Amino acid sequence: MIDVQRSGPSTGMPTRTQQSDVLEAAYASHGDTKHILLFPSTPRECFEMTADAFDLAEQIQTPVIMLTDLDLGMNDHLSEPFVWDDNRKYKRGKVLNAEELDKIKRFGRYLDVDGDGIPYRTIPGTHPTKGSFFTRGTSRDEYAAYTEDSGAYQKNMDRLMVKWETSKSLVPKPFSYPTNKGNACGILFFGTSTYSSEEAMDMLKEENVFVDAMRIRAFPFNQDVNAFIDSHETIFVIEQNRDAQMRSLLMIELQASPQKLIPILNYDGMPITANQIFKEIKQHLTNTK
Amino acid sequence: MTYVRPKFRHPELPKNKLGYSVDYYEGALSTLCAGCGHDSISAAIVQSCFDLNIEPHRLAKLSGIGCSSKTPAYFLSNSHGFNSVHGRMPSVATGANLANRDLIYLGVSGDGDSASIGMGQFVHVVRRNLNMVYIVMNNGCYGLTKGQDSATADMGSKNKSGKTNLFESIDLASLAIELGAGFVAQSFSGDKSQMIPLIKAAMNHPGFAFINVISPCVTFNNNVGSTKSYDYVRQHIEATSTIDFVPEMAEITTKYEEGSTATVKMHDGSSMVLSKLEENWDPTNRHSAINAMQSAKERGEILTGMLFVDGDSQDLHHVIQTSDTPLNILTERDLCPGSIALEDINASLR
Numbered sequence: 313m314i315d316v317q318r319s320g321p322s323t324g325m326p327t328r329t330q331q332s333d334v335l336e337a338a339y340a341s342h343g344d345t346k347h348i349l350l351f352p353s354t355p356r357e358c359f360e361m362t363a364d365a366f367d368l369a370e371q372i373q374t375p376v377i378m379l380t381d382l383d384l385g386m387n388d389h390l391s392e393p394f395v396w397d398d399n400r401k402y403k404r405g406k407v408l409n410a411e412e413l414d415k416i417k418r419f420g421r422y423l424d425v426d427g428d429g430i431p432y433r434t435i436p437g438t439h440p441t442k443g444s445f446f447t448r449g450t451s452r453d454e455y456a457a458y459t460e461d462s463g464a465y466q467k468n469m470d471r472l473m474v475k476w477e478t479s480k481s482l483v484p485k486p487f488s489y490p491t492n493k494g495n496a497c498g499i500l501f502f503g504t505s506t507y508s509s510e511e512a513m514d515m516l517k518e519e520n521v522f523v524d525a526m527r528i529r530a531f532p533f534n535q536d537v538n539a540f541i542d543s544h545e546t547i548f549v550i551e552q553n554r555d556a557q558m559r560s561l562l563m564i565e566l567q568a569s570p571q572k573l574i575p576i577l578n579y580d581g582m583p584i585t586a587n588q589i590f591k592e593i594k595q596h597l598t599n600t601k
Numbered sequence: 602m603t604y605v606r607p608k609f610r611h612p613e614l615p616k617n618k619l620g621y622s623v624d625y626y627e628g629a630l631s632t633l634c635a636g637c638g639h640d641s642i643s644a645a646i647v648q649s650c651f652d653l654n655i656e657p658h659r660l661a662k663l664s665g666i667g668c669s670s671k672t673p674a675y676f677l678s679n680s681h682g683f684n685s686v687h688g689r690m691p692s693v694a695t696g697a698n699l700a701n702r703d704l705i706y707l708g709v710s711g712d713g714d715s716a717s718i719g720m721g722q723f724v725h726v727v728r729r730n731l732n733m734v735y736i737v738m739n740n741g742c743y744g745l746t747k748g749q750d751s752a753t754a755d756m757g758s759k760n761k762s763g764k765t766n767l768f769e770s771i772d773l774a775s776l777a778i779e780l781g782a783g784f785v786a787q788s789f790s791g792d793k794s795q796m797i798p799l800i801k802a803a804m805n806h807p808g809f810a811f812i813n814v815i816s817p818c819v820t821f822n823n824n825v826g827s828t829k830s831y832d833y834v835r836q837h838i839e840a841t842s843t844i845d846f847v848p849e850m851a852e853i854t855t856k857y858e859e860g861s862t863a864t865v866k867m868h869d870g871s872s873m874v875l876s877k878l879e880e881n882w883d884p885t886n887r888h889s890a891i892n893a894m895q896s897a898k899e900r901g902e903i904l905t906g907m908l909f910v911d912g913d914s915q916d917l918h919h920v921i922q923t924s925d926t927p928l929n930i931l932t933e934r935d936l937c938p939g940s941i942a943l944e945d946i947n948a949s950l951r
Binding site for chain 2: 391393396400401402436440445446447448449458
């Protein structure tokens with residue numbers, strides 16, 4: 313699914329940009345639910361991540377949501393040419409064919425055979441007597457049969473958590489900006505906040521203020537994001553919404569300290585500017601000296 | 602109370618051409634109320650698939666939410682099933698059918714699932730002429746939530762608490778005909794002999810085949826004053842015709858009186874023979890079918906049988922000209938235009 317984010321709530325400013333569907337997309341649906349999110353920042357990355365999203369959805373057997381925004385989706389951008397590797401194969405994930413089904417004693421659609429939380433699936437019509445199952449929204453056991461047994465339900469919920477852990481190593485890694493090591497401050501950003509964040513870093517450099525930087529490219533967060541937060545005293549989280557949604561997500565999922573994460577927010581419907589980021593970082597550093 | 606269905610079956614149960622007996626087409630034990638019309642419809646589905654020699658793994662059964670949508674668990678346990686979100690079965694069926702055109706798609710829904718929450722989905726799956734059988738188990742009430750009136754409850758019909766329905770009902774069969782469906786039938790869950798040939802014909806129809814089955818809710822809508830109770834339906838039912846489904850290659854052996862029958866040829870060579878009971882009605886004429894249904898409604902009758910059929914129906918795949926090979930077995934070679942095509946796109950943006 314591709315969500316071209318614009319300002320909300322409801323129809324909001326329909327022709328303006330925002331990054332305000334982060335929390336909604338991350339936890340969409342009722343019950344304990346988490347979704348895989350991808351955050352492209354350029355037209356070329358939109359192209360590449362869309363192809364990756366199909367592979368991830370099949371490998372992890374779950375919907376993948378790509379969060380772009382109106383700035384990226386509708387404004388003109390200068391882009392590097394798109395490239396495609398003609399040797400690339402679609403990743404279908406764990407799909408059993410008829411011969412493989414024959415070798416299995418009993419097929420369990422939700423049975424965690426490999427311990428990575430991702431079970432094997434079958435495509436309808438594959439085998440005359442094996443591999444068919446009933447997909448249902450209700451609780452079910454490892455063999456796809458309806459059950460309200462507490463143990464079976466919890467086991468499946470825990471398996472989904474194992475799958476979530478597995479997906480951390482499959483989604484795109486964050487992009488780290490090579491800077492001098494040992495900076496006390498870091499900045500975290502994603503999507504179209506990238507251009508302005510990079511420009512702000514240059515502006516800060518001219519004033520001899522050095523920060524490390526990381527661009528988040530996916531949720532669940534890679535271990536590198538955790539390490540980045542741990543290795544800095546202060547982290548500026550730059551995003552284009554009122555409620556500092558990415559900052560909340562970092563706090564919830566990585567138990568990052570709220571005191572450490574300083575929000576830099578823009579939610580006027582226009583793309584965030586380098587000037588705003590530059591000013592707010594400088595202001596904060598001056599105030600805390 | 603704990604009860605189990607005995608596994609024992611008569612060893613000499615007749616087998617179909619595939620070597621399966623009818624129990625191979627059954628499902629889990631139904632948890633619906635005893636006497637529920639839906640179970641009779643499930644039984645008719647089981648019998649139809651047995652008779653048609655369908656390989657269960659080549660059929661996909663889909664449903665939404667409601668008592669009706671629980672039934673796919675109670676038939677064809679060797680088929681793939683999908684119990685979708687409420688009212689969203691048509692979307693899932695559309696996706697599945699587009700991915701693999703070679704399976705038989707059987708959708709089961711109810712009056713709440715189709716005429717209320719899923720109405721938007723229903724009308725679009727009809728107009729797209731998706732090749733599927735769509736059965737609505739219509740009881741005029743929300744059985745799963747204690748019997749509130751549904752959108753198909755007739756105006757003036759009384760519910761179990763004696764309250765009269767004040768609103769006009771939605772007639773799904775008429776709606777389907779108006780929206781361009783190529784196969785529209787209506788039946789009654791108490792009339793298995795009519796339902797089975799209708800289901801079989803529907804499965805052979807190359808496009809959207811709709812069967813609206815009046816299926817009384819024994820618990821919440823079987824009271825005096827309800828127009829969807831067993832007694833009311835039995836007293837007010839009017840069959841348009843008797844129906845015979847004649848598979849391809851089979852010889853028509855039944856004798857029909859001259860002038861009283863209409864034979865409808867299906868694309869695969871099979872045919873339907875309708876013995877008309879209603880005068881001045883042509884099942885291959887949309888106007889005639891709608892008129893017959895409107896007249897029946899004015900008389901307070903429920904018209905059943907084959908209401909409308911278009912022998913020249915062409916399904917969604919034909920209309921949008923997809924490949925004959927199911928899309929889900931195409932590979933990178935067939936699907937990916939590759940780097941040369943991409944270079945053209947890059948060039949066009951320079």
